[in-house]
Amino acid sequence: MKSLFAILLSFLLLLYPANYAYAADATDSIGGPCPYDAINSAVPSYKTYAEKDFKNPEEITSNNGVLTTTLTVKYGDNNIAGCPVHLRSYNGKLVGPTLRVKPGDTIRINLINDLPPQDHPDNHQTNQQTDGGCSYEMETETNNEPHNFNVTNFHTHGLHVSPSGCSDNVLRVMKPRAKDGEPAKEYMIEVKVPDDHPTGTYWYHAHLHGSTALQVSSGMAGALIVEDKEEDKIPEIKNAEEKIFVVQQIVYDQKGEIEDYKPFVPTGWGKSQRHVTINGQIVPMIKMRPGEVQRWRFIHAGIRESIQLELRNDRVQIPLYEIAVDGIALGKLDSWKNSPVELEPGYRSDVLIKAEMLPENQTEETYLLSDKATTSKKLTGGQAS
Template identity: 30%
Template sequence: MNQSQQPDAADPKRRDILRWTVGLSAGLVLAPLAGCDGGSDDSFSATVDTLPEAPRIVAKNGLIDIDLEAAYAHNSVQLAASAQNAYPGESTQQATDLRSYNGAMLAPTLQLNAGDTLRVLLHNKLPGNDTKYSSLPYLNYQNSTNLHFHGLHVNPGIIRPGVYGDYVVDTPDAGVVPGASRQHEIHLPADHTNGVYWYHPHLHGSTTTQVANGMFGAILVNTPRNDFDLPDDVRDRVIFVHRLNLSDGGRSDNLYDYVNNKNSAFMLNGVYQPTIVMRPGEIQNWHFLNSDVFYPFNPVLDEHTLWQYARDGNSFDRVFRPVNAATSVQMDGRHWPGNVLYPGNRSSVLVQASQTPGTYYLRAAKAPSSTGEEIVARIVVEGRPVEAALPSPHRLPLYNAHQPITDAELAQHGGKTRAVILAMLNKDSDLLVQPIPAGEEWFIPPGDGVSLTDTVFATGNVGTKLAPFQSDLAVTQTIALNAVEEWTLYNLNGYPHPFHIHVNDCYVVKVNGEDIEPYWADTIPLAPNGTSDQPTSITFRSRFTDFTGKFVWHCHALDHEDLGMMELVEVRT
């Protein structure tokens, strides 16, 4: 059965407020659910559900073919100036002028099957670049852009003349410049894992600004249930967790604006402390995506356990992992990173509402580099109870491509190991090439008036001098097609840099050299609190299969990426 013929997660048979329409070039557009109100049917809630949901575009005959327009949009949001562990938190209405996709606060969610094709024609309708705001020329292209399909195992190259795959290796002065367009075409392999992924810009030097403004959307492969065979009446929600940091005029136009302005509290799908309504005993399926530039999200729902079944789109090995107040503090040693989602991470969870009606709060609990606990949503449980049982985790899918990478497999495919360093360093550090080559843009100078002056965001292999991505001395990791490798990533800082590699997922096997219960991910927060004398580490294994070409790995704290914490990867035959 083609996915466009299947009942959608929102279940159009059950709610007459849903409407199907034919959308754009190809695909079906499903409008988001409106808020529910009371009435004579006590299965509906008297409280309005205020968590907005993006429209979903569902593949039709194996294809989604859409236009995506990057442009400034004027909106109004309820904004809390800081994180608050109170409900309601103090907030004000703020008019904003921010970059967006298709003029909306929420870009469309794209829903495909493995084996389908996604075609996106990206139009850049942003104004011309201000080439004088920074003394570093590579930061002066804040309105040029491109497009990355985060977490997908797809071709990173140019598919044919004028048609691009998951291509992000543009120079900062290139990409899709204002007034230009670029055609992307992504073909999902037939054995691609189900799960939740996302799309966002990825032009070196401008990524922070554009993602912080809200240029991102979700991708659901197969079904949003991760082929979990949940009943049709289980409501499915995609929830982006994101902060804004704005000037008094409601803008954030460049990287320096992001660095100098103060971050807001967390917002869910662009709303501060929304209300989510559930009936007693009801089960819902939530997909959290941390699209923030820097801050971690550690979800805890008062008096409930969230049953996590997938991380970064990868289902666990027929187990649920509890997410609750007790597990939220388990981040030590082999537990790292616990339940915490760092920028770029996704988590899929089942939540069953208490049989006791009332109000409960979804919180962002404390985590390394967070701002402290805060309430991010109100959960109202009311209405007629539901008789439902959580499904068995034995119904979770298994994938041949995501079987454990054993010592024997590693040895049979070359057994190559790499040791890579991520570090924020003062420009005078002896871990860097000294003297720094004349004319290269390694750090923000004090004259630019930004707090990150004289700091180099560097990478490199253990035993070599470090350098930022924009340097001619930057490392390229060259890998043979079909190789299986083991990488150890060393962190020299207190911040748990979230390492993200494109195209090929990672099988994480060690924290600080100690064996853990392995898991698959594409974004890996490094163990925190490392120093140059005692670095912390994460070790993973990966199969570099199917695709040759150039792509990148980088820190998904996007200001770190834009300032140089990134490396080129090239897979060759």
């Protein structure tokens, strides 16, 4: 690496030890451009997709008390670790845009469901309802089998807001067009954030019963930040550069697609040898100046597996100073010196990180942010085999 007169931090999320082969079923045995192989940093192609500069997701900020945006749900064609993937998405990307608001703001989203027609739309029994001038379809009956993967809705995870009408309503049904050639259907969402709402790190994602796991595992998730936090008045926090980590476990078969729930068995993720992504990136790198302080907002946007985060320089663990959990400020620095920061699906953790000073005659240092190996007994998805 060329000297950049900075401390280099590369985020290498190492999942459970890949000492077993993926038990491919008859469908997977067809093969494709995305084999179930672990990433190999020794091959020339690795540098074409890994260890690129860290990028925060695209950001949309409220203006004069209102955040207005459009989210288009459609198939997106992207690349993960050199593999072409064709997955359901927000706006065609691997991660949704960050929505940044303040207490008292209103979030107005025009959600366009531009997915293909659903084969069996009658799996969701609905009726039309009207609430405060907003008309919407409400689910009245469904089943507990995976179904209707092209039907969606919208949930703000962690916000204390209305769960009814056209707000954060997880029973609302947003169907795609009924027939090919018809225009995509549009749905208005309006979420009013209370004036006294706690500020912090939240997130949003699809949440329709029967298709939640498949859509979230395709990348249909994004950060939602309620800002103007009390601790932002502290100079070290206020002046710290912010990094948002939407940590995802994006699932896809050997064809780069996901059209069923076969990969979601308890040990499916580990056996697939897929790699955790951060904002859609593989092993991104952050460059910091010696002594610089940054604020990192971690969001576990996966659906099953635990993540145990720790920052190391060789064998020495570097403290992550936690200042908030699930959006709630701790009012103190909680230093994780000898244990990892635990993230279960849906968890959020805000930490401060300070790049250490460089030894004399040294121009750079590399740290690894990794997922500490998890024993089978601690796997949220079940016991490893």
